[in-house]
Amino acid sequence: MTTAKRVMGKWLGIACAAMIVFTMGSAKAADALVNVEWVKANSTKAGVVTVDARGKADYLRGHIPGAVNTDYAKDGWRVSKDGVPGVFPDDTTKLAALIGGLGIDNSTHVVLVAPGANSSDMGTATRMYWTFKVLGHDNVSILNGGMNAYLGAKDKDGNPTNPLEKGAAKVTAKTFNVALRKDMIPSTADVKAALDKGTVMVDNRTADQYMGVNRHGKSKANGTIPGATNLPQSWMTENGGGMFRSKDTIAQLYQAAGVPTSGEQISFCNTGHWASIGWFASSEILGNKDAKMYDASMTGWTAANMPTEAKIKVK
Incomplete structure (x- = not known):
């Protein structure tokens, strides 16, 4: 093999490796918004965890197949500090444990589902989305329109046509590690x-x-x-x-x-x-x-x- 060919082969190898690294890195950031069709096609796939942020009673009555539940208002996503309500916690230990308890680790694609009845409802998802970003997790999306959009398709009798599951999903807890982005707070x-x-x-x-x-x-x-x-x-x-x-x-x-x-x-x-x-x-x-x-x-x-x-x- 000539010197020129060896040099060319070396640079081609470096270029391919760089391409692989680039592809892997870009895959970590999910689309910020996904639609109902995407959720229907992906909610039960390995590596995807759909998080229904409605109250527990609504969740148990019917939720997206495979979805887990967290109560945004009660489960510790936000805390009170020095008389100021609803802030990001100084100690993220409990928050990381909460997320891990939902079956989420650092490789999981998280899809957040708010009630979706109005714009303020969507703040449930955007606030949780921001929290994941602060914690260093970029692989997160929001279902545009929330559960209201998912339930929007109905048959002639007014029954939802998109599939639903009742009861609580079985969850295997995982470890979620925090890489805090302090500059976001x-x-x-x-x-x-x-x-x-x-x-x-x-x-x-x-x-x-x-x-x-x-x-x-x-x-x-x-x-x-x-x-x-x-x-x-x-x-x-x-x-x-x-x-x-x-x-x-x-x-x-x-x-x-x-x-x-x-x-x-x-x-x-x-x-x-x-x-x-x-x-x-x-x-x-x-x-x-x-x-x-x-x-x-x-x-x-x-x-x-x-x-x-x-x-x-x-x-």
């Missing part, structure tokens, strides 16, 4: 520093809360973070329902609200639920990886006595 001090340097602040709450007319029960002041732009989370779904709008439509809505679709920005709401919908739209649908979510949001901001801005003063 900006603290109140981080948000204040970002505000001071001119980072775009996006308030995903309703207009009345943004304007200062009403406020969350745990918030200590009316109004919003000074200079924030209002982009209600309900805009992200079709008619405020469970189906996310297309990328192009969401981009148009961002433009109408005066929110850029690229560059550093921080989404917030009251407790990091609605804000997860805004973050999901920015980061996962529009592809702006400079977008972040402020977990503690206005309850944490006002608890720290940070400055607020109210457009309307209500006595």
Whole structure:
């Protein structure tokens, strides 16, 4: 073999190895949204765990074949800390055990299923999706439209035509290891520093809360973070329902609200639920990886006595 051929063979080997590594790496990040047909075809496949995040009673009455259940509101996905409700836990041990107990390990493709009756319902899935990303798990998707979309196909008698299982699925617990992405969880001090340097602040709450007319029960002041732009989370779904709008439509809505679709920005709401919908739209649908979510949001901001801005003063 000539020297030229040996060199060429060497470089071809390196190129093939690089291609294999690239392919394996890219496979770890799943599509952010999947549809009902995809779920029907894949929910019982090895390596896929469908997580039904409805209440236990609804789950037991009928769920997607193979789906496991977790109660988003009660099982420990979020905790209270220093009077601020619904934040990401400082100690992820219990959260990792909860996830492993659902039969999920670090190679699992997780598919999250929210109730899907409205946009706020979809926040159940987007908040859990954000949590998986924070924990270092990219192989996660959301069923667009949630369980409401899955149950939407009915026969002439009004019965669902998509297959359902009743009762609890049998689960073999696995080990889920955390690779925490601390940069995805900006603290109140981080948000204040970002505000001071001119980072775009996006308030995903309703207009009345943004304007200062009403406020969350745990918030200590009316109004919003000074200079924030209002982009209600309900805009992200079709008619405020469970189906996310297309990328192009969401981009148009961002433009109408005066929110850029690229560059550093921080989404917030009251407790990091609605804000997860805004973050999901920015980061996962529009592809702006400079977008972040402020977990503690206005309850944490006002608890720290940070400055607020109210457009309307209500006595």
